[in-house]
Amino acid sequence: MSESLVRRHGLESLLAGMPGSPSADPGVSVTIRGDLGHINVRGNAEGTGFVKSVEQVLGQALPIRPNTVSAGQHQVFWLGPDEWLVATPSGVAAELAGRLKHASTGIHASVNDISGGQIALMLQGPKCRDLLARGCTLDLHPGVFAVGDCAQSGLAKANVVLALVDDKPTFMVVVRRSFSDYLYRWLAHAGSDDGVTFRDA
Template sequence: MADTLLRRGGAERFTQAVAALSPAAGPRLAELTPPGQINLRGRPSDPKFVRTVGGVLGCVLPLSANTVTSAADVTVLWLGPDEWLLVTPPGVETALVARLREALGDLHAAVTDVTGNRTRLRLSGPNARETLMKGCALDLHPASFKPGQCAQTLLARSGIILHQIDDTPTYDVYPRRSFSEYTWMWLSDAMAEYQR
């Protein structure tokens, strides 16, 4: 099992300083403990693959573009027609990788632990959407991008996965680990006008 006590995000040195400055009003930004992350590839047209993965995860595999499903210990983000990101609590990913590989056996599929690849930033509260819209070309209007949706996109020229959690709105932003400080600083600057 991975030692989750040593897991740190890439923007850790900025989080306490910004948290101390953040007033109650306006958007809030936090770096969450880096979750377990598993890249899953397979054929969605194969009913056995879909059924097997659903049985292991305890939830239906999202087959529609940019959708998300969840179960107790896993959130599944659709990344492409044959690709998903499984997000787990820290330390759960190793056992889940083993269970998936065993269950999938010789089916055409790939299960890869990518836990160190991305960090997770959470942006929430009033004007969170407007903050993201300053650097993201996605249509984030509530009629277009809703809770339970995700997308791979650019935020201020940095590749991210964006997942809307709820109507607050709350977003999980997954930048590559090497871009996490940059993404944190950009978001902090972009939301500053709403914290006055």
């Protein structure tokens, strides 16, 4: 058993089947971020020192206000009053998860490296909001959903974490790996009029 493990995001075959010359000025360009690690962190936000010890390891704030993201060395998404998602380069995710686990020893908390179960798609371009609105009930108007906001919702019925990263606009969509093939196909179909293009990170 000396096979070497290769990290794959699982959408390679779909990407390979894309038409040869993507449009030069796409309305939406989708970047598949298979290079990100995902860590689920749960713990009590009030008392117990959980927030403090996690923040010390992360080197940045844990967002306490619902549906916001703390951006820094990592991206930390609020998922619930006692649940967060840390997205970070996959090379450091396992080590970071280990340090988080160590820091929360003796505290009622849980840290799980779920990098293998999720995948992030970055949507960029002038038609992003139009495309997302076709499959999502959230109001994504810039006056309502601002940079630094995130939300969990359904995109074409798939459960996703959605965040506005910058006002280009760039949206980050985190989806379960098992739904990524479906979501890729949905984006390709629903965005065909907008000249949606896909590429690897």
